[in-house]
Each structure stands twice: as structure tokens, then as C-alpha cells.
Amino acid sequence: MDLLSLRVKIEVRRREPETPLQEFRALRYILQFFITGSAMALGFFLLIFLVLGSSIQAMSVDDLPGWMGEINSKKTEAEILSQKAQIIDPTRIIQLAWKPRAFLYKGFLSDKECEHLKQLARNKLEKSMVADNESGKGVLSDIRTSSGMFIDKGHDEVVRRIENRMATWTFLPEENGEALQVLKYEHGEKYEPHYDFFQDNYNIQMGGHRIATVLMYLSNVTKGGETIFPNAPDYRVKDDTWSECAKRGLSVKPIQGDALLFFSLTTEAKTDTSSLHGSCPVVAGEKWSATKWIHVDSFDKQRKAGGCEDENVSCAEWAAMGECEKNPSYMVGSENNPGACRASCRVC
Numbered sequence: 001m002d003l004l005s006l007r008v009k010i011e012v013r014r015r016e017p018e019t020p021l022q023e024f025r026a027l028r029y030i031l032q033f034f035i036t037g038s039a040m041a042l043g044f045f046l047l048i049f050l051v052l053g054s055s056i057q058a059m060s061v062d063d064l065p066g067w068m069g070e071i072n073s074k075k076t077e078a079e080i081l082s083q084k085a086q087i088i089d090p091t092r093i094i095q096l097a098w099k100p101r102a103f104l105y106k107g108f109l110s111d112k113e114c115e116h117l118k119q120l121a122r123n124k125l126e127k128s129m130v131a132d133n134e135s136g137k138g139v140l141s142d143i144r145t146s147s148g149m150f151i152d153k154g155h156d157e158v159v160r161r162i163e164n165r166m167a168t169w170t171f172l173p174e175e176n177g178e179a180l181q182v183l184k185y186e187h188g189e190k191y192e193p194h195y196d197f198f199q200d201n202y203n204i205q206m207g208g209h210r211i212a213t214v215l216m217y218l219s220n221v222t223k224g225g226e227t228i229f230p231n232a233p234d235y236r237v238k239d240d241t242w243s244e245c246a247k248r249g250l251s252v253k254p255i256q257g258d259a260l261l262f263f264s265l266t267t268e269a270k271t272d273t274s275s276l277h278g279s280c281p282v283v284a285g286e287k288w289s290a291t292k293w294i295h296v297d298s299f300d301k302q303r304k305a306g307g308c309e310d311e312n313v314s315c316a317e318w319a320a321m322g323e324c325e326k327n328p329s330y331m332v333g334s335e336n337n338p339g340a341c342r343a344s345c346r347v348c
Contacts, residue, residue: 207295224283
């Protein structure tokens with residue numbers, strides 16, 4: 001056989017079609033290759049995942065600060081409690097009225113906070129006084145028959161936490177608030193309806209009018225002791241669990257932990273006569289409460305006796321909005337009690 005014939009035979013054999021068995025074997029080899037490769041790849045990635053997972057579990061919050069939402073992983077327990085305590089839950093706030101502006105925060109204080117304030121006050125209570133309309137000095141009166149005492153601002157960590165929470169809720173600076181007053185009402189004791197804004201020049205010198213009041217209930221009362229707003233209507237039907245006094249206007253039952261916020265000035269900074277309020281006599285049990293009065297300006301500093309300087313960076317803006325005429329007691333003041341924006345009001 002010559003060389004040419006041999007080459008033709010080889011080419012023909014190469015081009016002969018494969019049998020079904022041969023095709024099956026080829027397909028099997030291909031599938032085995034891909035299955036084996038996929039298994040190896042899966043095993044490789046699984047190994048990496050296990051190694052990384054072990055590393056992550058071995059890490060503490062300190063190794064990756066912020067990865068679990070914390071700002072500072074090295075905060076003390078007191079700091080963590082303080083941070084949580086400042087969170088305001090709007091779902092627990094009830095709007096009671098617009099005249100006066102009054103709101104009830106259910107569960108504003110914890111039971112421990114209520115007890116802490118009572119313990120601070122228990123051995124220091126004295127007969128409560130009222131501000132004399134002429135001199136502004138505190139005097140004894142049958143109008144107010146409770147016993148009370150004051151807790152200094154920032155007295156301890158619990159008090160600081162409560163004061164900070166009030167500032168967060170009211171949007172009013174802590175420096176504008178007075179010291180916290182804790183009151184105890186026994187059977188028959190009361191506080192006749194009165195205003196929290198001032199009617200004398202003596203008290204206005206310290207931070208101006210009281211713009212808002214936060215009244216916190218430190219105990220439950222078997223009956224009576226409600227906070228009453230006689231100039232504000234209340235359309236609720238009240239059963240025998242309410243005292244007769246509470247049926248004469250908008251009223252709030254004292255429930256431990258709840259807090260009542262109401263404003264003594266209108267949105268135009270004028271005194272609001274609908275904010276007239278009192279404490280109904282205790283019929284059964286005893287009542288504990290804590291009050292924070294908040295002023296329009298800082299209560300920690302007295303205004304200057306003279307001079308012609310604005311004490312607030314917003315004075316010019318307020319003057320342009322007509323506040324010199326709308327709110328003269330704060331903006332302009334008087335000769336004995338100069339206002340905070342005399343320069344912008346052009347009275348000096």
C-alpha cells in the first residue's frame with residue numbers, strides 16, 4: 001500500500017461518527033468535571049465562611065465600634081441608662097386641651113424614679129407657701145395646705161436624668177427651670193385654683209414669666225387629689241371614682257409615673273387665663289407629686305439692672321416680628337426690671 005492510500009484510510013477513520021456509547025461516556029466525563037469543580041468551589045467558599053465566622057464571633061464590640069449601632073462601647077451602665085431614659089415615646093402622650101395647652105405623658109417616670117424623689121423629700125418636708133402678689137415673697141396661706149421641699153437642680157444622677165428628659169419633651173432649656181419641688185398632700189389637703197405666671201415684678205426678674213409647668217405624679221391616690229382646670233371644659237362623663245371637685249372642669253387623675261405638661265402663656269407669649277389650675281382635696285389615701293416650673297429665660301441668671309444690650313441673639317428677629325409690642329414684659333421690661341431685648345426694641 002502506498003503512502004497516499006494509507007493517508008486516505010486514516011482520514012476516513014478520523015471522520016467516522018462516534019457510537020452512542022462513546023457519546024454517553026464523553027458526556028459523563030464532562031458532567032463529572034463540572035460536578036467535581038462545583039463541589040470543590042463550594043467547599044472552598046464554605047471554608048472561607050467558617051473561618052470568617054469564627055473570627056467575627058471571636059471579636060467583641062470593642063473590636064468593631066459602631067457595627068452594632070452603638071456609639072461608644074465603653075459607656076458605663078449609668079450612661080447607658082441615661083441615654084435610654086431620654087427617648088421620648090410620642091405614642092404615650094395624650095393631648096388634653098388647646099386652651100390651655102395641656103398634655104399628659106403616660107409613664108413618664110419609672111416606679112424607681114418616683115420612689116427616689118419621695119425618699120429625697122420624706123424627711124425634709126415643710127408647710128408649703130404661696131407667692132404674695134405684692135412682694136412676691138413666700139407666705140403661708142390656707143389656699144395651699146400641702147407640705148413640700150425643693151431638690152436642687154442636678155442633685156444626683158437620677159434628678160439630672162429626669163430634668164434632661166423634661167427638657168427633651170418640652171423643647172425648653174434646662175437652665176430655664178427652677179429647682180424641683182416635691183409635694184405631699186394628706187387627707188383633706190389641697191391647693192386652690194391659681195396661676196403659675198407671676199403678677200409681681202419681684203419674681204419676673206428671675207427668668208421672666210413661667211411659661212410652662214411639668215407636674216409629675218409620684219403616687220397613686222385612692223380618691224381625690226386630681227389636678228383641675230376650672231376654666232377649661234371637660235366633656236367626659238365622670239363616675240364616682242372622681243371627686244366632686246374634679247367634676248367642675250378639665251381634670252387629671254394622679255397616677256404614679258404620669259406627667260402633666262401645661263403652658264401658662266399663649267403662643268403669642270401672653271398670659272393664658274385658661275391655665276388657672278388647682279389640686280383637689282385628697283379624699284382617701286395620700287398624694288405625692290413633683291413640680292418643675294419653667295421660665296421664658298434662664299432662671300440661673302438675673303437680668304442686668306441697666307445698659308442697652310440684647311441678651312438673646314434672636315432679639316432683632318423677634319423685634320421685626322412685632323414682639324416688642326406683643327410681649328413687652330420680656331422684650332422691653334420696666335425701669336426696675338429691664339427687658340432682654342431693649343436695644344432691638346429701641347427703648348434705650
